[in-house]
Amino acid sequence: MITPQEEYSLIDKILAGDRQQYSILVDGYKSYAFTIAFKILGNRPEAEEAAQDAFIKAFQYLKNFNRQAKFSTWLYRIVFNTAISYKRKSKQTFQSIENTIIEYSDRADKQMERDDKQLYVGKAMDSLNEADRLAIQLFYIKEFSMEEVAETMGQTMNTLKVRIHRARLRLADELKKILKEEALTL
Amino acid sequence: MNKLSQEKEELLLRYLDSELDKDERHQLETELQTSEVLQNRLDELKAVNLFLLQKASLESPSKNFTQKVMSGLDAKLTSSFSPRQGLLLLLGTIVASGIALALLSAGVFDAPTVPLVVDAPLKNNWFNFPSFSIPFNGKILINGILILNLGLALILLDRTILKPIFQKRVSAGL
Numbered sequence: 001m002i003t004p005q006e007e008y009s010l011i012d013k014i015l016a017g018d019r020q021q022y023s024i025l026v027d028g029y030k031s032y033a034f035t036i037a038f039k040i041l042g043n044r045p046e047a048e049e050a051a052q053d054a055f056i057k058a059f060q061y062l063k064n065f066n067r068q069a070k071f072s073t074w075l076y077r078i079v080f081n082t083a084i085s086y087k088r089k090s091k092q093t094f095q096s097i098e099n100t101i102i103e104y105s106d107r108a109d110k111q112m113e114r115d116d117k118q119l120y121v122g123k124a125m126d127s128l129n130e131a132d133r134l135a136i137q138l139f140y141i142k143e144f145s146m147e148e149v150a151e152t153m154g155q156t157m158n159t160l161k162v163r164i165h166r167a168r169l170r171l172a173d174e175l176k177k178i179l180k181e182e183a184l185t186l
Numbered sequence: 187m188n189k190l191s192q193e194k195e196e197l198l199l200r201y202l203d204s205e206l207d208k209d210e211r212h213q214l215e216t217e218l219q220t221s222e223v224l225q226n227r228l229d230e231l232k233a234v235n236l237f238l239l240q241k242a243s244l245e246s247p248s249k250n251f252t253q254k255v256m257s258g259l260d261a262k263l264t265s266s267f268s269p270r271q272g273l274l275l276l277l278g279t280i281v282a283s284g285i286a287l288a289l290l291s292a293g294v295f296d297a298p299t300v301p302l303v304v305d306a307p308l309k310n311n312w313f314n315f316p317s318f319s320i321p322f323n324g325k326i327l328i329n330g331i332l333i334l335n336l337g338l339a340l341i342l343l344d345r346t347i348l349k350p351i352f353q354k355r356v357s358a359g360l
Contacts, residue, residue: 019259026252034247048247055255121237140242168238169195172230 002028007071015063026055029072032143033079036152039137040083040130046090047083054082076152120182124174132167139164190227198228202235272346276339283335286328295324 002010002024013021033054037047058078065074125133131153138149139160150160190198200206201214218225248254289295 020256022259023252023256026255030247030251030255031244034251035245038245047245048251051247052251052255052258056258059259121234124234136238137241140238141244142242143244165196165199168199168231168234171234172227175230175233 004070008067011062011065011071014059019059022059025071029075030055032072033075035141036076036079036138037083037086039134040080041087041090046086050083050086051079053086054079057082070148073148073151076148077154080152080154120175120178121171123178124171127174128167128170132163132170135160135163136167136171190223194224195227198224198231201228202231272342276342276346279335279339279342283332283339286332286335290325290328290332295328 007025010021010024014025030051033051034047037050037054038044041047041050054075058075061078065071128136135149135153135155138144138152139146144152146157146160150157153160155163197206197210197214201211206214218228
């Protein structure tokens with residue numbers, strides 16, 4: 001991980017004309033940027049394009065970067081806005097990545113029951129609004145701090161906390177509902 | 187139907203996040219042993235927590251991600267003109283439109299329609315085409331050029347001034 005001081009020194013070099021140094025920043029943050037774009041777009045090729053576009057925008061506006069803030073937060077905000085505009089453009093329905101197929105193999109009943117529950121939580125994710133879903137997905141990634149998630153999404157910490165609590169309770173409610181429906185169909 | 191209060195649900199979430207102090211935790215654990223509703227809700231929240239934790243990892247982009255970004259920087263640089271060039275072009279368009287407008291208002295193009303006489307090139311013993319003329323009105327032509335200039339000026343204004351301003355605002359998170 002690059003320290004803030006190293007980042008500022010890299011930025012100075014880039015602004016002085018050594019553009020190749022930008023690849024160090026891209027390498028350092030590409031997974032974070034891609035993850036944010038992926039959580040918003042739910043589609044790898046599009047997320048990759050949006051993340052790349054965001055890095056290019058960040059490069060173009062690097063001279064406007066206010067050094068009182070962290071570079072990462074500033075970059076994540078650009079990624080967030082770029083991915084949102086991609087999403088608006090494509091007008092695609094948001095496909096939650098949590099709906100990926102869970103592979104089954106020979107397991108004990110207990111394990112199977114737990115996995116079924118996981119599958120149902122995945123279904124329940126669809127009931128959340130996009131902002132709540134994104135907030136909860138980013139919050140659980142340990143590499144993102146709560147402050148970073150709040151700043152990336154342009155929200156206050158309190159709003160974010162409320163969003164996350166609400167989303168978890170809503171997911172639990174949905175899970176209960178789905179389990180009840182499943183029990184009725186048996 | 188037994189519905190938990192909001193406070194109790196908040197307490198369960200804080201319990202899962204290990205945010206309760208020793209006394210609060212002890213009290214809740216005692217309650218959990220006696221309340222099936224509370225225990226069920228905790229199980230549901232635990233399932234949610236487990237699911238989200240399992241899915242919570244950074245995603246990796248393609249191997250040539252950085253390379254693509256770096257070549258994207260070059261493409262952007264070569265495909266667009268600088269703001270200074272754009273401004274100069276915008277200024278030139280405005281000046282040209284201004285001159286054309288001044289000439290128009292001075293009445294330079296007010297002369298009646300001038301016919302463009304075209305002599306028939308194949309005038310011989312076999313073909314005898316008559317000469318013909320096309321009416322030409324300079325005012326219409328200048329008006330057309332003015333409209334085109336206006337359109338060009340608007341595009342330049344958008345590309346060189348408005349678009350960069352809005353992009354800057356978006357990037358700054360405003």
